[in-house]
Amino acid sequence: MPTSPWYHKTSIYQIYPRSFYDSNGDGIGDIQGIIQKLDYVKQLGFETIWCSPFFASPQADSGYDISNYTDIAPEYDASSDALQLIEEVHKRGMRIVFDMVMNHTSIEHSWFEESRSSRDNPKADWYLWRDSPLPKLGEGLGVRGKPNNWQSMTGGSGWHYVQERNQYYWASFLPFQPDLNYRNPEVKRTMLDTVRFWLGKGVDGFRLDIFNVIFKDAEFRDNPFSFKFLPTETDPSAFFQEAKYTINQPESYEFARELRSVCDEFGEKLLLGEVSGGRSVIRKFMGAQKNDGLTLVFDFEMMNFEFTADYFRELIQSIETYFPNPFMPVYVFSNHDRARSIRRLGNDVRKAKMLHLLQLTVRGVPCMYYGEEIGMTNLKLPFAAALDPIPHKFKSIPRFIFDLLGMTINRDEVRTPMQWDASRNAGFSSAEKTWLPVNPNYETINVESEDKNDGSLLDAIRALLKIRSEHTALRGGSLELIDGLPDDVLGYRRRSEEEEISVLLNFGKSEKHFQFKSEDCIFRLSEQDDWKNGEIKLSGYGGMIPRDCFSQA
Numbered sequence: 001m002p003t004s005p006w007y008h009k010t011s012i013y014q015i016y017p018r019s020f021y022d023s024n025g026d027g028i029g030d031i032q033g034i035i036q037k038l039d040y041v042k043q044l045g046f047e048t049i050w051c052s053p054f055f056a057s058p059q060a061d062s063g064y065d066i067s068n069y070t071d072i073a074p075e076y077d078a079s080s081d082a083l084q085l086i087e088e089v090h091k092r093g094m095r096i097v098f099d100m101v102m103n104h105t106s107i108e109h110s111w112f113e114e115s116r117s118s119r120d121n122p123k124a125d126w127y128l129w130r131d132s133p134l135p136k137l138g139e140g141l142g143v144r145g146k147p148n149n150w151q152s153m154t155g156g157s158g159w160h161y162v163q164e165r166n167q168y169y170w171a172s173f174l175p176f177q178p179d180l181n182y183r184n185p186e187v188k189r190t191m192l193d194t195v196r197f198w199l200g201k202g203v204d205g206f207r208l209d210i211f212n213v214i215f216k217d218a219e220f221r222d223n224p225f226s227f228k229f230l231p232t233e234t235d236p237s238a239f240f241q242e243a244k245y246t247i248n249q250p251e252s253y254e255f256a257r258e259l260r261s262v263c264d265e266f267g268e269k270l271l272l273g274e275v276s277g278g279r280s281v282i283r284k285f286m287g288a289q290k291n292d293g294l295t296l297v298f299d300f301e302m303m304n305f306e307f308t309a310d311y312f313r314e315l316i317q318s319i320e321t322y323f324p325n326p327f328m329p330v331y332v333f334s335n336h337d338r339a340r341s342i343r344r345l346g347n348d349v350r351k352a353k354m355l356h357l358l359q360l361t362v363r364g365v366p367c368m369y370y371g372e373e374i375g376m377t378n379l380k381l382p383f384a385a386a387l388d389p390i391p392h393k394f395k396s397i398p399r400f401i402f403d404l405l406g407m408t409i410n411r412d413e414v415r416t417p418m419q420w421d422a423s424r425n426a427g428f429s430s431a432e433k434t435w436l437p438v439n440p441n442y443e444t445i446n447v448e449s450e451d452k453n454d455g456s457l458l459d460a461i462r463a464l465l466k467i468r469s470e471h472t473a474l475r476g477g478s479l480e481l482i483d484g485l486p487d488d489v490l491g492y493r494r495r496s497e498e499e500e501i502s503v504l505l506n507f508g509k510s511e512k513h514f515q516f517k518s519e520d521c522i523f524r525l526s527e528q529d530d531w532k533n534g535e536i537k538l539s540g541y542g543g544m545i546p547r548d549c550f551s552q553a
């Protein structure tokens with residue numbers, strides 16, 4: 001059997017640099033701070049670190065608006081610190097991926113400043129510029145005068161007027177994030193060279209921001225009408241418009257393969273795509289037939305999980321159908337844009353342990369956002385004071401509507417400083433004021449206290465990552481669902497050439513007893529989860545990795 005690449009067997013920990021650890025007391029996390037906490041990530045057991053962007057940026061979208069791809073923003077330290085970070089990660093036997101925002105730059109990038117200055121400068125065609133057409137009869141007010149009817153991903157027209165050119169530029173996300181024009185060969189070459197630049201410095205790959213909007217329709221055709229108002233993970237159409245010509249264009253799938261071949265020049269590199277549109281779209285970005293495109297792609301549909309055995313059984317079945325070997329799925333339940341996963345669990349730590357037991361033992365690469373390992377929660381913050389630009393865009397809609405829909409619109413709420421200990425500022429910073437407030441629950445929810453507590457979430461995650469690293473069945477083995485288990489109980493068996501391992505999870509509140517041959521147990525969520533004489537007892541929200549009689553583990 002051919003050996004699978006490292007990035008299919010790894011586990012990923014997402015660091016949000018601004019909130020991880022502040023080494024110089026200015027209230028903002030920095031690269032030296034990350035370096036100081038690398039041993040923590042190593043001991044926790046994650047093998048790969050993904051850092052959200054720390055490149056030069058006016059920070060209008062917390063670094064997802066880049067003004068120079070090879071410079072580091074001064075508040076995060078300097079380029080030499082980024083190189084030191086790569087080296088320190090590698091010294092510890094881990095890998096590191098940077099965040100590559102290829103679709104757009106900041107309006108403050110010198111490329112855009114040049115491009116917007118006239119219609120005939122050397123970078124005039126580096127962004128998507130269009131004239132305003134004469135208004136047509138019957139056009140809606142919102143689109144009058146705009147080059148076409150396209151809506152941005154955040155709602156409203158994505159066309160923005162610039163006086164100097166008497167033209168509009170296109171921005172898929174927010175107005176200060178103009179999209180680059182990938183049909184211009186010079187743009188494509190420059191961005192691929194940026195990728196080569198960092199690969200040459202030793203990074204192990206990239207997380208790719210909104211990769212599925214890189215190409216837009218060459219003819220700028222109007223998008224068709226849709227009844228849909230809000231985007232969903234499986235269908236990005238929204239704001240009464242089908243995203244037919246703005247998202248998931250065939251050229252973007254092709255570009256995924258081109259990017260992969262550039263990375264292949266440097267060996268096995270991880271390309272982790274941010275894509276929406278459902279599993280068949282994800283599969284196309286991975287290279288539908290041969291997995292010669294992006295090496296991994298987030299599957300955001302599962303962020304809206306329901307905490308039931310049926311939901312996860314169906315999820316696993318669907319994922320196994322769409323992503324059989326040599327494809328590898330990613331299991332992700334939160335990130336810097338979405339609610340903390342424990343929020344969907346009513347902040348119940350027992351359920352969080354189960355969720356992560358599943359995440360760390362199914363067939364797939366687990367990707368965990370910082371703080372999830374201690375059960376950090378959303379911090380409710382007023383929209384008006386948000387640093388995140390998104391809530392300002394929706395300030396006319398009362399907050400309770402988003403709450404009812406379960407949407408986290410103010411992303412500051414999930415980006416609060418890491419809670420290291422019970423000291424001031426949760427041990428994150430010595431500053432008077434941190435860039436975002438620390439969640440007041442840091443006195444109980446923090447690394448130091450959970451580290452000392454054998455039954456903590458942190459303890460369970462660390463133990464599970466250790467087990468994962470020791471068992472080939474869990475890292476790369478096949479997966480088969482186990483039939484005939486009681487209601488509310490989900491079970492699956494992982495199998496490699498060397499061993500077989502079963503995982504059993506009780507999504508119900510009540511205790512379950514059932515026949516299951518087991519001689520021992522590799523892991524259990526609570527001491528109430530037990531095995532005896534061929535019978536398993538799982539407590540409410542219990543979970544277990546029995547060493548069943550087929551196993552040679």
Ligand code: NOJ
Nearest residue numbers: 061064101173209210337
């Ligand atoms: C997706 C990123 O995850 C998000 O934080 C950012 O605001 C947008 N892309 C735009 O870059």
